[in-house]
Amino acid sequence: MKNVMSNKYVIALYTLPALLLILTLIYIPIALSGYYGLMDWDGIGEMTFIGLDNYITLVQDKMFWTSTYHSFLLAIFSTASLLLYLVISLVLASKIKGSDLLRKIYLIPMLLSSVAIAQLWMKIFDPTNGMANKLLEMFGVENTPIWLADPEIALYAIFIPIIWQFAGFYILIYYAALKNVPDEIIEAAKIDGASSFQIAYKIKLPLISGIFKVTIMLAVVGSLKYFDLIYVMTGGGPNGASEVMASYMYKEAFKLNNFGYGSAIGFGLLVIALFMTWLISKLTKSKDDVQF
Amino acid sequence: MKKKAFSSVMTLALAGGLILGGCSSSTGSSGDEKASSGDKTVVKMMHLWPEGSSNAQYTIVDDIINAYEKEHPDVDIQTEILGNEQYKEKIKVLSASNELPDVGITWAAGYMKPFVDGKMFAPLDDIAKEDNFVAGTLDAFSVDEKPYAVPLELNITPVYYNKEIFEKYNLEAPKTYDEFLNVVETLADNKVTPITLGNKDRWTGSMWYMYLADRIGGPEALNNAINRSGSFEDPALVQAAEEIEKLVKMNAFVKGYNGLSNDEAKGYFMNEQAAMYMMATWELPNYTTTPDVSQEFKDKVGYFKFPTYEGGKGDIDSYVGGPGVGLFVSEQSKVKDEAKEFVSYLVEEWGKRSVVDAGVIPATVVDTSNGELHPMYIDILNDLGNATNLTLYADVQMSASVADVHLNQIQALFGGQTTPEKFAKTQEEALAAEK
Numbered sequence: 001m002k003n004v005m006s007n008k009y010v011i012a013l014y015t016l017p018a019l020l021l022i023l024t025l026i027y028i029p030i031a032l033s034g035y036y037g038l039m040d041w042d043g044i045g046e047m048t049f050i051g052l053d054n055y056i057t058l059v060q061d062k063m064f065w066t067s068t069y070h071s072f073l074l075a076i077f078s079t080a081s082l083l084l085y086l087v088i089s090l091v092l093a094s095k096i097k098g099s100d101l102l103r104k105i106y107l108i109p110m111l112l113s114s115v116a117i118a119q120l121w122m123k124i125f126d127p128t129n130g131m132a133n134k135l136l137e138m139f140g141v142e143n144t145p146i147w148l149a150d151p152e153i154a155l156y157a158i159f160i161p162i163i164w165q166f167a168g169f170y171i172l173i174y175y176a177a178l179k180n181v182p183d184e185i186i187e188a189a190k191i192d193g194a195s196s197f198q199i200a201y202k203i204k205l206p207l208i209s210g211i212f213k214v215t216i217m218l219a220v221v222g223s224l225k226y227f228d229l230i231y232v233m234t235g236g237g238p239n240g241a242s243e244v245m246a247s248y249m250y251k252e253a254f255k256l257n258n259f260g261y262g263s264a265i266g267f268g269l270l271v272i273a274l275f276m277t278w279l280i281s282k283l284t285k286s287k288d289d290v291q292f
Numbered sequence: 293m294k295k296k297a298f299s300s301v302m303t304l305a306l307a308g309g310l311i312l313g314g315c316s317s318s319t320g321s322s323g324d325e326k327a328s329s330g331d332k333t334v335v336k337m338m339h340l341w342p343e344g345s346s347n348a349q350y351t352i353v354d355d356i357i358n359a360y361e362k363e364h365p366d367v368d369i370q371t372e373i374l375g376n377e378q379y380k381e382k383i384k385v386l387s388a389s390n391e392l393p394d395v396g397i398t399w400a401a402g403y404m405k406p407f408v409d410g411k412m413f414a415p416l417d418d419i420a421k422e423d424n425f426v427a428g429t430l431d432a433f434s435v436d437e438k439p440y441a442v443p444l445e446l447n448i449t450p451v452y453y454n455k456e457i458f459e460k461y462n463l464e465a466p467k468t469y470d471e472f473l474n475v476v477e478t479l480a481d482n483k484v485t486p487i488t489l490g491n492k493d494r495w496t497g498s499m500w501y502m503y504l505a506d507r508i509g510g511p512e513a514l515n516n517a518i519n520r521s522g523s524f525e526d527p528a529l530v531q532a533a534e535e536i537e538k539l540v541k542m543n544a545f546v547k548g549y550n551g552l553s554n555d556e557a558k559g560y561f562m563n564e565q566a567a568m569y570m571m572a573t574w575e576l577p578n579y580t581t582t583p584d585v586s587q588e589f590k591d592k593v594g595y596f597k598f599p600t601y602e603g604g605k606g607d608i609d610s611y612v613g614g615p616g617v618g619l620f621v622s623e624q625s626k627v628k629d630e631a632k633e634f635v636s637y638l639v640e641e642w643g644k645r646s647v648v649d650a651g652v653i654p655a656t657v658v659d660t661s662n663g664e665l666h667p668m669y670i671d672i673l674n675d676l677g678n679a680t681n682l683t684l685y686a687d688v689q690m691s692a693s694v695a696d697v698h699l700n701q702i703q704a705l706f707g708g709q710t711t712p713e714k715f716a717k718t719q720e721e722a723l724a725a726e727k
Contacts, residue, residue, distance in 0.1 A: 044387045045410030126556070127548030128485070128565065149492075149551030151709065237492060238550040239703050254381055256692045257406060259388075 030270065037264035042257040054264035063240060064265060067248040068272065070155055074162065074244065075223035075276075081163045082170060082215055089174035090200050103175065110168035118232035121161040122148070125233075148234050151241035158233055158242055162226065170215055177208040213284040220280060224273045245269045332368040333630050337395040339371060340379040340617070348577055348650035356641045360634060367630055387412050392622040394631040395638075398441050400432035400615050401688050402695060407620070413440040414621045414628060419636040424643075426676070429615040429655040432684060442639050443655035445616035445646075447572035448676055449499055450595040452579065457484060457567040465596035467608070469507065472599045476544045479567050487539075488566035489549040489706075490557030494699035495687050497549075497706045499570060500539075502612045502686055503598040504532035510605030511681040517723065518689050524720035525713075528605070533712035536705055550707045562589070570598075572613060573672055577651035580666040595668070597675065607680060614684035615655050647673075690723075697722035 004010055037054050039047040058064055088106065092099045109117065124131045125147040133144040147157045181204055189199050205212075227246035230236065236243035236251060243251075249269060253262025337357075341349035350373070357369045372393065374382055379397070386392050392412055398404050407413050420439040422430055426446050433441040453465060458475075461482055466472035479486040491497040505514045509528025516522025517529060539545065546552065546560050554571075561569035562578070562585070569575075578585050579593040600608045619638065621631045643656030647669060658673055665673075687695040701718055704710040710718070 042406045042410075043384050044406045044412060122556070125551070127551070128546065128560070146548035147551060149548040149707070151707065154551065234551065235492065237494075237703060238707055239700055239709060254384065256696055257384075258693070 033263040033270075034267045035263075036260055037267050039260040039263075041260040043253070043259035044257070047260070050260070054261050055268075057261065058264050058268050063243065063248060064245075064268065066240060067236075067243040067245050070242065071224050071226070071244045071246075073155065074159060074226055075220045077159050077163065078166070078219040078223045079216055081167075082212075082219055084163075085167055085170040086174055086205075086212075088167070089171050089178055090204065092171065093175055093178035094196065103171070106171050107168035109165050110172075112165075114165070114228035115232055117161055117165055118229045121229075122233055125157060148242075149238055151238050154234055154238060155242040158230055161233075162229055165229070166219075166222075170219075173211060173215060174208070177211040178204060181207050213280075216284065217277060217280050220276055221273050224276060225269060245272070332366050333627055334368045334370055335395060335627055335631050335634055336393040337369055337371045337634075338374065338379070338383070338393040339397050340374055340376050342373050342375055345375065348581065349646075349652065352642065352645050352650055353638070355645070356638055359641070360637055367634070369634065390624055392624060394622055394625040394627055395635055396620055396622070397444075397617045398433075398620045399617055399688065400441075400443070401684060402691050403688060404433065404441060404618075404620075405435065405691070408435045408440050411623055414623045414625070414632070415440055416442055416621060416632065416635070419632050424640075424657065425655050426657060428682060432615045432688075433618045441618035441620040442635060443615040443618040444639065444642055445574065446613070446653050446655040446676070447574055447616050448611040448613035448672070448679065448682065449503075449570060449572045450597060450672070450675075451568055451570045452561065452575070452593055452595045453568045454561070454564055454566075454592050455594045456592045457564065465594065466599045467596075469599045469601045469604075473542070475567075476539065476542055480543045485546045485560060485566040486544050487568045487570070488546040488557045488560040489570075490552045490554035491545075491549045491703060491706050492551055492556075493554045494703050495685060496554050496557070496571075497536075497702045498686055498699060499572075499612050501532055501536055501702055501705070502683060503570075504535045504601070505529050506610055506612065506681075506683055507598065507601035507606040508532050508535070508604040511610050511683055513605075514686065515683065515689075517720070518686065520723065524723060525716045530712045530716045533705055533715045537708070537712060540706060540708060545706070550703055564589070564592070572616075573653050574616060576653070576668065576672065580668050581649075581651040593668075595672075609675070609678050610681040610683070611675075611679050612683050612685065614682060614688065618655075691726060694719075694722045694726050 036047075038049060038051060040050045040053070041047040092103050092106075112120075123129075127133055127144065127146045127149065130147075132147065136144045145153055148154050185203060185207075186199055189203055194202070225246050226244060227250065230242055230244055231247050231250065234242045236247040245265065246269065249262050249265035252258045252265055339353060340346075341353060343350045353371075357371065361367060361369060383392070383396060383398075387407060387410065398407065398413070404413070415438045417438050420430055420442045425443060429443040429446055430439050433439050433443055457479070458464065461478050461484070463475050463478060464471075466475050476486040489496055489500070502514060505528065508531050509526060513522065513526050513528045517524040517526060546557060546566055549557065558569065558571070558575075560566040579590050597608050598612075600606070619635045621628060621635055625631050639656065643654040643658065646652040646654045647658055647665060651666065651669065653669075653672065653676070687699055690698060698719055701710065701715050705712070705715045
């Protein structure tokens with residue numbers, strides 16, 4: 001058996017189906033969208049080759065950089081909220097009463113589709129009849145915000161459901177990682193007189209630091225390409241105030257019939273996301289990942 | 293390494309999803325019993341009236357198809373039905389891959405042009421006869437005098453209002469703009485939302501602007517700006533923008549209108565939380581025939597024409613509106629003749645049934661003398677008969693990218709993020725750059 005598995009031809013044969021799938025479904029489309037980026041194309045008629053024009057426009061396009069900025073804001077918020085998720089998981093993983101029920105409650109948003117979540121929060125943000133403003137009114141706020149219609153706050157208003165939406169996912173990851181921390185180590189620490197804060201900070205966190213890196217990566221890349229809630233809730237509006245890279249790409253390609261330019265945006269998004277992935281893996285690289 | 297692969301998969305899912313997403317939208321097909329088509333000629337049709345959300349239209353089309361199949365036993369019409377947005381996306385994907393259905397639905401003018409330029413639609417001059425249609429509707433679907441689709445609907449845009457709310461504050465349907473401002477002021481003072489508006493969709497706000505432009509500068513002002521024989525910086529067009537600013541300052545519109553979709557905004561009117569709602573006549577079924585809406589509410593709804601502006605050039609019988617959707621036949625279709633025959637049958641039957649059964653105003657000439665039409669229809673049809681002008685929705689007249697500038701400017705104007713002068717200037721620049 002060992003011989004078979006180390007045979008280069010066998011390795012090639014076994015990896016071939018997966019490789020083919022990945023090539024045709026992923027890498028070829030990437031190359032194609034890069035190629036379409038070189039075209040002036042309305043998605044219907046003839047394609048005209050225009051060289052790097054789309055990419056040059058892209059670099060000078062204010063709206064693209066605004067939407068990139070918004071995507072990065074989302075990435076920062078999502079990464080920051082990882083801390084919140086971590087604290088919640090630490091609490092849930094320490095054997096408190098009802099932690100089982102709470103864990104399920106946190107998971108529920110994960111079970112809803114993004115569109116349903118968007119619809120739900122649009123109702124909450126409804127400026128006249130929505131729950132958010134009704135609550136504010138109860139507390140005596142007179143000039144209640146108009147949430148999704150206010151260019152100053154629309155983007156941040158959408159961050160709230162996004163952070164809420166992903167809570168369950170990350171809590172689940174952290175929770176599973178924390179549960180993997182061997183009891184003996186914690187018992188030993190307790191015997192040595194460590195407080196629960198010390199146990200969390202000095203033992204549990206270092207032990208799950210690998211997971212933490214993965215989640216940062218997921219959060220950042222996920223945020224950069226985030227699309228659905230924003231598209232449904234504001235469509236990038238009002239006036240581009242909540243436009244992110246992906247919604248801008250969609251708009252150019254499908255709403256404005258600029259498939260060539262839309263592809264160029266998509267390619268730009270890919271480059272930025274790849275760069276961030278590389279950067280994060282550089283920054284979070286440590287020589288001694290803890291093994292237990 | 294795995295992480296990298298994973299993240300690039302995630303990134304790419306987006307680009308891929310974009311393209312595939314269009315194909316995977318839910319599809320429904322009418323008449324499962326027709327699965328075995330044997331050696332019949334199959335005509336594929338795509339339309340955008342799902343059974344759930346556009347029941348009236350769905351039923352009419354379904355009836356017509358059944359009748360047609362009975363008369364033509366050798367033809368099998370297969371339908372695919374999508375909601376509005378999905379429809380628009382799927383049709384683009386299909387046309388990019390040269391797989392348009394034999395018969396489908398298109399919007400007029402600017403929307404249709406890329407398809408015609410790309411030789412996707414067959415010219416329909418052999419089946420579309422000018423005098424069957426309300427004047428001008430066929431033109432909207434014509435390129436170089438040749439029709440490439442036949443219009444199904446025709447819409448004008450009245451202002452619907454809640455009679456009960458008006459009575460409560462002693463108001464009457466306004467005829468002049470000053471009366472209208474008075475209505476707005478009275479309602480706003482009494483903490484009633486005067487107008488509901490879903491300006492997240494932007495074309496909704498555009499209609500308000502278009503009416504003001506029409507009443508102040510006459511029907512030519514805006515049209516000329518768009519067709520480049522005039523300028524968007526025309527004083528009348530700037531003044532119209534100033535009037536919008538004024539309305540916004542008076543709190544004429546529902547709170548948060550720039551974040552509400554048209555459907556959400558409509559809810560305020562239907563729940564009687566807002567007194568007025570301006571929308572095209574495709575909303576008429578909700579106030580007349582739709583069984584889902586209570587009769588009590590229907591009785592409360594009236595409509596008035598957009599009021600005249602003192603010193604303005606436009607008259608009260610000039611409307612913002614235009615043909616809604618039309619039917620096209622694919623140039624690539626292998627059954628073009630059958631498809632064309634079906635299209636002309638469908639348009640004719642649609643004209644006969646749509647008013648009575650669906651409460652939709654067809655683009656074909658309607659005979660109002662027979663049948664038991666709802667009085668509101670008869671009024672609207674009469675108004676239509678007396679119309680002096682019909683200004684096609686601005687965003688439909690423009691190309692997609694200029695329309696986007698226009699719509700963004702509308703949203704900015706309503707949101708107070710631009711001045712009337714800048715509003716006009718930005719659009720003038722976009723229009724000038726196009727030519």
